[in-house]
Amino acid sequence: MTDHLRNWYEIREQVRWHDIRHGRGWPRGPVRARRDGIAHRITTVECAREPRRAQRLLAAYEQVRADAAAGRTLDFGLVAGWQRTVLGMSCMPFRDGPAFAKGGRERYGLDADTPARFDACLAGSRDSALPVASRAARAYLDVCFFHPFPDGNARSALLTLAFVLAAADIVLDQVGPLAQLQRPADDPEGARGLADLVVTLIEGAQRRSGNANGPIRVHNR
Incomplete structure (x- = not known):
């Protein structure tokens, strides 16, 4: 049976993460939307x-x-803390067996090293x-496929x-497209396309916040 997590290990290294619209130096500068898109979605749709x-x-x-404001490090322990709140549970260990998604189409x-590899992947979120x-x-995508x-x-x-x-001082004003796909x-172009979608959402938040003149400045931490 196909292990789609192993597929992701391989695809993850093939994706041209630098090759997104505007190039590797974009975006830079705070993006503070007029509304918080995630909070808005939660209080309306959810x-x-x-x-x-x-x-x-x-x-x-x-x-x-x-946690972002405090400069916390992204790792399993941090994500598990959020997930305890999401599910209303007091303990949230890493899963203890295979997982399935998309109606069982992905496994x-x-x-033994899967939790450690997850932490290593999350550590890449700090790669400026x-x-x-x-x-x-x-x-x-790391969270989705781990x-x-x-x-x-x-x-x-x-x-x-x-x-x-x-952590980079960016707040999106809408996130619906992220939740709809x-x-x-095993799709490297789809993974890079998600990065391009995030660029589009940042551009939209910038434009609607009235800060559309010139490049924005986001601190890459």
Whole structure:
């Protein structure tokens, strides 16, 4: 049976993460949208679906923002802390067996070193040689394909992306397109396309915030 996590290990190294629109030096400078797109989605779309779940997700997002402001390091322990809040659980270990997604079409295996490899991948979110949009997109996909938790991995992936952007002083004003697409583990162009989508969302937030003249300045941490 195909191990799609192993596919992701290989694809991850093939993706041209530097080759996104505007080049490797973009974006730079704070992007402070007029509204917080994640908070807005939670309090509208998510709340309409399930208010109590949305309340937990909003609390986890507040943790994400606080952790980014405090300069915390992105690793499994940090993500698991958010996920405890998302799921309302007191303990959140790494999964203890294979995981499945997309109606069972993708299977993510588990080896003795899988948790350590997850941490090593998340550590790449601090690589300032890459555009922050690429780092955020890659971390999002790392969570999707390592699938560390028994439930709520899509929410965890979105929170992880938000953390990487927030650490660079970027707040998106909309995130709906991120939540509407499923991305396969073996598609390098799709992975790079996600980074381009993050660029588009940053551009939109910049434009709608009234700061559309000239390049923005985002601190790459």
